[in-house]
Each structure stands twice: as structure tokens, then as C-alpha cells.
Amino acid sequence: MRQLGLFFILATLVFSCSPPQKAAPENGGDLYVSPASQSDERAAKLLPMHGSEDVRHLLTYTPRAQPAEALDSAKQYFANEQFDWILRLQPAHLVTRQQLITCFDRQWQEQHGEPQLYGRSARDGRWTYAVAGGADTVFSALALGWKLYNSRTESPRPFALAELDGFRQATVARATQLPARLTQLNYQPAQAAARSQQLGQFVVANDQQAFIRLKAATDFKGRAIWNAMLSLGLHWGDMDLFHWDNPATDAGGGDYLFDVYTTTEPGYFLPERIAANEVSTADLVFAFSIPRSAAPAQVLASMYRAAGYCQQKLGGQLVDAAGQPFNLA
Incomplete structure (x- = not known):
């Protein structure tokens, strides 16, 4: 019961319903702030919007059924x-x-x-x-x-x-x-x-992270990262990161089931730099907040398969937050 209580409080704090704010342009640096549709258009002008293969089946998520809600008008x-x-x-x-x-x-x-x-x-x-x-x-x-x-x-x-x-x-x-x-x-x-x-x-005190790091033996190149992410069905967008979109936000959790970033500066992925072959990273980090997830065991298993697929395509070693070989068990 205590775990349920923690989940409810964290989920309410972070994922209470809120319409998106209208984005304003950012001045300075390389960071872009834009609605999702504009992000897609921006990326599509520079890079493929589909991976070289379709391995979306590696990611599976079946949220618990929720009671029917009143119509939006009510x-x-x-x-x-x-x-x-x-x-x-x-x-x-x-x-x-x-x-x-x-x-x-x-x-x-x-x-x-x-x-x-x-x-x-x-x-x-x-x-x-x-x-x-x-x-x-x-x-x-x-x-x-x-x-x-x-x-x-x-x-x-x-x-x-x-x-x-x-x-x-x-x-x-x-x-x-x-x-x-x-x-x-x-x-x-x-x-x-x-x-x-x-x-x-x-x-x-309670926001624990599930964390898998794919540590490169030789730096990962931006275009190879982009191809692997899109082959998995991940979506590039918010905060210039890759995300596994949550198909059932009404069943719990936020907009994304897990995110992918890098510890290599600046920590995010700009399509302009990827298209220009200017991106090399020392790792890929797959992560999500456990208390905020409606089905953390399912998400972790899928995240592990996603990281394993990237390991097959890009090389490297899967490690945990302490730098030790990752063990799903």
C-alpha cells in the first residue's frame, strides 16, 4: 500500500493534466524550442524519418485497463x-x-x-x-x-x-x-x-531511476544512433532527446515510457549536427522514473531489449549506474 501511495503522489505531482504551453523561440545557443509537429518537420528536412529496419516488436507495453471516464464535455x-x-x-x-x-x-x-x-x-x-x-x-x-x-x-x-x-x-x-x-x-x-x-x-527521496548505459568502445556516430532509434520506433523530439511514446497516458505515467540521452556534451541530439556528421557520443543512456511509471517491470524489460538492440548495431557494453555489467535480474 505504501508503494501505491508513493506512486500516486509522484504521478499527481508530475503528470497532472496540463495543456502544452505555446512555445516561444529560444535566442542563443543551439537549443530549439518548438511544438512536436514543428520538431518532426525540422528533422524530416534533414534526416530519414524511418529506420533501416522495423524492430518495434521489441518494445511491448500493455497498460492495465482503466474504468471508463466521463465524456470530455462533462x-x-x-x-x-x-x-x-x-x-x-x-x-x-x-x-x-x-x-x-x-x-x-x-x-x-x-x-x-x-x-x-x-x-x-x-x-x-x-x-x-x-x-x-x-x-x-x-x-x-x-x-x-x-x-x-x-x-x-x-x-x-x-x-x-x-x-x-x-x-x-x-x-x-x-x-x-x-x-x-x-x-x-x-x-x-x-x-x-x-x-x-x-x-x-x-x-x-523517492524518485528512483531505472538506468541502462550503453558504453561505447569507439564513439557512436550520430547517423547510426538516429537509425537505431527510429528502427526501434522511438521518437525524437522533446528536449532534443529520443523517447518511447506512451500510447495510453490515461492509464498512467507521462507522455514517454523511457528516454534516451547521452552523457557526452551537450547531452541531447540535434538533427542539424547529426546530418552534418558532427555528432559522436561516448554512450547512450536509457532511463525512466520508476515511481512515475504505471508498469515499471514491463517498461524496464522493453528498455533492456532496446538497449540490447543498440548494442548489437553499435557495439559497446551495457552497464548500470555504478558502471558494472547490467543484469536485468
């Missing part, structure tokens, strides 16, 4: 009262989606901890993401929600009291543009800061 989408910090606003009159996202624009969100915007539909009273496609566009109530510990960010850390108090003050000041007033907080700033610290400590 769902509410709102922040998690236990794991998010929620500020509710009451506008003086109905507010349109455009008014809301103009008031709390992208720049403001980036400067104030990246809150999610929610609106309660004036038509049916249900809460929804303010920027979700197809959602109602006129709201009778508003809310902002911050994940108290977001381990999907590049450098996750708990929020400090001063930060949260600053977010509260900034929200109150900004809301006067609508106009709207703050009516409720699920945690006072001091409580939220303490909760953020607690959640951060919990994730660090």
Missing part, C-alpha cells in the same frame, strides 16, 4: 488542491479568454513562476484551462495555479516564502486591470512555501 479541468497553490479571483463582470490572457500575458507568467490560468465557464459553471482549444471563452470566475513542486522543469526547486508572497501581491495588482479581486487562497503563502519544501524533499 469534465472539469482545474488545479490540484493538494499539490498546487491556487489563487481564486472574482471579476466584477464576465471576462473573455482574450481579456484574461491579455491581462496575465506570457511575459507576466514567465516573470511570476509560470502559473496555469483557469476560468469557470459562464455557460455551464465548469472550470477549464483558460487557453484550451475548444473550451468556452467567457468566464464568470478565474484562478491561477502554481505547481508547488514541478519536477518537469529544467532545475526543479521548492518555492520560497518571499517568492510566493510576491506572486500574490503581483496577482492582486494585475487583476485590477480586469477588474477582479482575490477571494480565496487554498494555502497562505507561508503554508504554501512549507508545502513546497515538503513536496520537493519527498520527490528527491
Whole structure:
């Protein structure tokens, strides 16, 4: 039962439903930030989008059946009262989606901890993401929600009291543009800061990784890596890494069942450099978070087969996190 509890808390912290943010271009360096469709187009202009053989059968995943859910039209989408910090606003009159996202624009969100915007539909009273496609566009109530510990960010850390108090003050000041007033907080700033610290400590203590490293005898070349990954059916995209996509996110887990990266700088794979024959890596690392996986034994077995296939094609040795020969048992 304790393991189930750990899984639920970690899964809720990391994989609570959230619509993708609209990507903005990155300035400087080689890192690209773009929607998945744009990433596919970018790669397809440079490299094959299918491997030289089809070995997708090596990766098998059968999630447990889940009870049928209500139709999307009957769902509410709102922040998690236990794991998010929620500020509710009451506008003086109905507010349109455009008014809301103009008031709390992208720049403001980036400067104030990246809150999610929610609106309660004036038509049916249900809460929804303010920027979700197809959602109602006129709201009778508003809310902002911050994940108290977001381990999907590049450098996750708990929020400090001063930060949260600053977010509260900034929200109150900004809301006067609508106009709207703050009516409720699920945690006072001091409580939220303490909760953020607690959640951060919990994730660090319990987020164990399944890890297989394919260590090269001679550096792996980028095009050979690309071909092996696509032959397995892995998808290149988010964070410029390779991923085994989760076909059943509703059954648990996140968007990806496992990821593949390298410890060779910069740690990710740019198709532009692969196409230019500029990529050589000392290893490939296959990994996933055990508590966040709905079926870790299945995923580990498939990940092992994927790493074994790459070993056959690229050479090298399979080792564990300690550098010892990997043993699936």
C-alpha cells in the first residue's frame, strides 16, 4: 500500500493534466524550442524519418485497463488542491479568454513562476484551462495555479516564502486591470512555501531511476544512433532527446515510457549536427522514473531489449549506474 501511495503522489505531482504551453523561440545557443509537429518537420528536412529496419516488436507495453471516464464535455479541468497553490479571483463582470490572457500575458507568467490560468465557464459553471482549444471563452470566475513542486522543469526547486508572497501581491495588482479581486487562497503563502519544501524533499527521496548505459568502445556516430532509434520506433523530439511514446497516458505515467540521452556534451541530439556528421557520443543512456511509471517491470524489460538492440548495431557494453555489467535480474 505504501508503494501505491508513493506512486500516486509522484504521478499527481508530475503528470497532472496540463495543456502544452505555446512555445516561444529560444535566442542563443543551439537549443530549439518548438511544438512536436514543428520538431518532426525540422528533422524530416534533414534526416530519414524511418529506420533501416522495423524492430518495434521489441518494445511491448500493455497498460492495465482503466474504468471508463466521463465524456470530455462533462469534465472539469482545474488545479490540484493538494499539490498546487491556487489563487481564486472574482471579476466584477464576465471576462473573455482574450481579456484574461491579455491581462496575465506570457511575459507576466514567465516573470511570476509560470502559473496555469483557469476560468469557470459562464455557460455551464465548469472550470477549464483558460487557453484550451475548444473550451468556452467567457468566464464568470478565474484562478491561477502554481505547481508547488514541478519536477518537469529544467532545475526543479521548492518555492520560497518571499517568492510566493510576491506572486500574490503581483496577482492582486494585475487583476485590477480586469477588474477582479482575490477571494480565496487554498494555502497562505507561508503554508504554501512549507508545502513546497515538503513536496520537493519527498520527490528527491523517492524518485528512483531505472538506468541502462550503453558504453561505447569507439564513439557512436550520430547517423547510426538516429537509425537505431527510429528502427526501434522511438521518437525524437522533446528536449532534443529520443523517447518511447506512451500510447495510453490515461492509464498512467507521462507522455514517454523511457528516454534516451547521452552523457557526452551537450547531452541531447540535434538533427542539424547529426546530418552534418558532427555528432559522436561516448554512450547512450536509457532511463525512466520508476515511481512515475504505471508498469515499471514491463517498461524496464522493453528498455533492456532496446538497449540490447543498440548494442548489437553499435557495439559497446551495457552497464548500470555504478558502471558494472547490467543484469536485468
